[in-house]
Amino acid sequence: MGTVHAKSLDPLPMHGRDVGLTPDDLMEPPEPEQEAKQEILENKDVVVQHVNVQGLGRTKEDLLGYEISDVFQAKNLIDVMKRAHVARQKLLRLGVFKDVEVLIDTSEGADALPNGLDVTFEVTEIKRITGSYNTMVGNNEGSMVLGLKLPNMFGRAEKLTFQFSYGTKETSYGLSFFKPQPGFFERNLTLNAYKVTGQFPWSSLKETDRGIAAELNFPVGWSSHSLKWEGVWRELGCLARSASFAVREESGHSLKSALSHTMSIDSRNSAIFPSRGALLRVNQELAGYTGGDASFLKEDFELQLNRQLFWDSVLSASFWGGMLYPLGGQRSCIADRFYLGGPTSVRGFGMYSIGPQSEGDYLGGEAYWAAGLHLYTPLPFRPGRGGFGDLFRTHFFLNAGNLCNLNYGEGPRAHLQKLAECIRWSYGAGIVLRLGNIARLELNYCVPMGVQSGDRICDGVQFGAGIRFL
Amino acid sequence: MSLAAEAFVSQMAGKIPFIHVGNQVVSELGPIVQFTKAKGHSLSDSLDDVQRAEMKAYMELVNNMLLTAELYIQWCDDATAAEITRPRYSSPYSWPLCLVLAYQKQWEVRKKMNAIGWGGKSLEQVYEDVSQCCQALSQRLGTQPYFFNKQPTELDALVFGHLFTILTTRLTSTELAERVKSYSNLLSFCRRIEQTYFEDKSS
Numbered sequence: 001m002g003t004v005h006a007k008s009l010d011p012l013p014m015h016g017r018d019v020g021l022t023p024d025d026l027m028e029p030p031e032p033e034q035e036a037k038q039e040i041l042e043n044k045d046v047v048v049q050h051v052n053v054q055g056l057g058r059t060k061e062d063l064l065g066y067e068i069s070d071v072f073q074a075k076n077l078i079d080v081m082k083r084a085h086v087a088r089q090k091l092l093r094l095g096v097f098k099d100v101e102v103l104i105d106t107s108e109g110a111d112a113l114p115n116g117l118d119v120t121f122e123v124t125e126i127k128r129i130t131g132s133y134n135t136m137v138g139n140n141e142g143s144m145v146l147g148l149k150l151p152n153m154f155g156r157a158e159k160l161t162f163q164f165s166y167g168t169k170e171t172s173y174g175l176s177f178f179k180p181q182p183g184f185f186e187r188n189l190t191l192n193a194y195k196v197t198g199q200f201p202w203s204s205l206k207e208t209d210r211g212i213a214a215e216l217n218f219p220v221g222w223s224s225h226s227l228k229w230e231g232v233w234r235e236l237g238c239l240a241r242s243a244s245f246a247v248r249e250e251s252g253h254s255l256k257s258a259l260s261h262t263m264s265i266d267s268r269n270s271a272i273f274p275s276r277g278a279l280l281r282v283n284q285e286l287a288g289y290t291g292g293d294a295s296f297l298k299e300d301f302e303l304q305l306n307r308q309l310f311w312d313s314v315l316s317a318s319f320w321g322g323m324l325y326p327l328g329g330q331r332s333c334i335a336d337r338f339y340l341g342g343p344t345s346v347r348g349f350g351m352y353s354i355g356p357q358s359e360g361d362y363l364g365g366e367a368y369w370a371a372g373l374h375l376y377t378p379l380p381f382r383p384g385r386g387g388f389g390d391l392f393r394t395h396f397f398l399n400a401g402n403l404c405n406l407n408y409g410e411g412p413r414a415h416l417q418k419l420a421e422c423i424r425w426s427y428g429a430g431i432v433l434r435l436g437n438i439a440r441l442e443l444n445y446c447v448p449m450g451v452q453s454g455d456r457i458c459d460g461v462q463f464g465a466g467i468r469f470l
Numbered sequence: 471m472s473l474a475a476e477a478f479v480s481q482m483a484g485k486i487p488f489i490h491v492g493n494q495v496v497s498e499l500g501p502i503v504q505f506t507k508a509k510g511h512s513l514s515d516s517l518d519d520v521q522r523a524e525m526k527a528y529m530e531l532v533n534n535m536l537l538t539a540e541l542y543i544q545w546c547d548d549a550t551a552a553e554i555t556r557p558r559y560s561s562p563y564s565w566p567l568c569l570v571l572a573y574q575k576q577w578e579v580r581k582k583m584n585a586i587g588w589g590g591k592s593l594e595q596v597y598e599d600v601s602q603c604c605q606a607l608s609q610r611l612g613t614q615p616y617f618f619n620k621q622p623t624e625l626d627a628l629v630f631g632h633l634f635t636i637l638t639t640r641l642t643s644t645e646l647a648e649r650v651k652s653y654s655n656l657l658s659f660c661r662r663i664e665q666t667y668f669e670d671k672s673s
Contacts, residue, residue: 233567248495255567293564 049107049116055123060155066183096152099124143167170197187218204243208235226262244359250334257292260285272434279304295327313377321369337364340403343464348426348448350456355403370401372470400425424450535603536632545579608653
């Protein structure tokens with residue numbers, strides 16, 4: 001930015017203050033000198049001699065070495081500023097600092113070069129322990145949630161979190177330990193121990209899971225992978241005296257020890273309202289070979305494509321599918337099967353109320369597919385543009401899907417045929433609200449079609465809240 | 471009922487015995503009797519009020535004595551628990567769930583025994599209690615084929631269930647079975663019911 005200079009003479013206030021200048025003075029162009037100075041700053045070779053981090057308490061220095069080492073590569077001042085900014089982002093994403101400030105100065109001292117620079121990162125560490133306390137009310141239940149977090153426990157960005165929820169109906173808790181690889185934050189290990197309880201009124205089932213899990217995340221090229229082992233003691237019970245016998249048969253204790261692998265490639269520009277990019281997530285789970293009594297192979301995938309059309313509208317297509325193959329000749333457990341339907345998958349149907357059922361209790365199925373086609377547009381007449389209005393979208397959707405049990409003795413042709421008959425589908429329109437960068441709320445008007453006997457529909461207005469939508 | 475099925479089934483309805491009628495599941499003897507009564511069948515229709523009250527008293531005796539003694543011997547006697555009961559209870563589950571569930575059940579039963587005052591009893595005292603209960607039952611039975619008149623009632627079903635279990639379950643020592651066998655009319659009572667109602671189908 002140069003100084004502003006007058007291109008045309010504005011009438012000077014002759015009758016006001018005496019500015020003591022003549023018009024000629026004002027027209028003096030100072031640019032050549034200005035540009036010469038800019039040239040000095042941009043093109044001059046600099047050498048980054050020292051990179052310091054100030055304000056460290058318990059954080060170990062070897063952890064930071066990897067994040068800030070790039071700054072040494074800078075060749076000129078603009079490059080130094082860019083690399084310092086990138087290094088600052090990397091330091092912040094470790095989750096150990098509350099604040100990072102960058103200071104670039106010429107080097108001083110006995111070994112200072114004439115074009116040497118010192119870069120200093122002034123950091124403020126996060127407190128050793130943070131706690132939170134919430135109360136939640138919903139679904140005829142009130143609960144109190146206590147959270148405890150110990151960030152940067154041993155000085156290398158490890159994190160320990162503990163959450164305890166005490167409710168009128170259920171109690172659950174979880175302990176989690178996160179350790180990233182120093183120098184490669186995207187490669188990390190998480191250990192979990194938890195007890196969670198869930199109630200599933202659509203199946204008249206209640207489930208208590210107590211388990212431990214170990215998960216390893218690592219990126220490979222464009223994709224990010226996750227390897228996980230999980231051991232869960234599942235206790236299933238009936239939620240009501242009127243639960244069907246098929247659900248009663250499933251109640252009891254079981255132990256699941258499973259290895260799973262997830263690969264995901266995400267090139268979308270946002271998780272909630274992406275306007276371009278695609279998401280592919282493939283997950284497989286093998287249970288039974290590391291102990292336990294649940295034994296199956298489970299595959300499921302999720303694909304989403306987005307494309308921007310005219311006038312800020314976005315066309316989005318998504319496709320989900322999955323298959324559960326019980327091994328060892330056992331029947332699959334109701335807690336492992338897939339469920340379909342509801343405001344987060346095939347809209348217009350009741351929550352998880354599609355597919356095999358027994359006296360009103362939905363049992364889930366071993367194979368499913370679901371597809372959705374959406375057109376997202378900004379709100380008509382764009383109220384609140386640039387602010388609150390940007391959180392909303394209107395959308396027009398077409399959803400379809402099917403859930404069934406396959407007879408594994410027959411070939412793939414028979415399987416495809418079974419999945420293609422009795423397709424449920426629905427169409428409609430509604431309003432979507434984005435919550436943060438994680439969740440969304442939807443209010444839709446749906447028209448369900450292809451309803452089979454036994455499905456429960458929710459035609460008309462349907463409200464949905466969640467994280468993962470079809 | 472096979473032993474693994476017993477553990478499985480107790481999860482479904484909470485308690486055994488249970489019956490499954492249509493889409494209803496009714497568990498425990500009391501509710502089952504009520505249920506069949508509501509359907510119009512009752513074993514104790516021919517009894518008068520005094521006898522019915524007596525029957526209820528004996529049923530309570532059996533529940534308090536025999537049932538508690540059975541639980542005590544299975545779970546509170548260390549040798550029996552380790553050798554027989556815990557392996558049997560944990561058989562449908564895989565490791566380590568089997569250990570967790572077996573010890574959890576043992577802890578529950580021992581807590582219950584302490585609560586009703588049986589925690590301090592020794593095995594000998596428990597055998598004595600069982601003997602006394604059997605003596606009372608034996609005196610009531612006398613030489614009749616069933617406890618009341620010539621028709622079986624709910625009391626007969628209950629007593630048969632417990633005595634048959636005691637006579638046929640393998641324990642670390644045969645003392646309990648011996649004590650029951652020493653009352654010959656109870657022994658022949660059990661044999662008679664087994665032959666009349668159960669062996670017909672299998673033969």
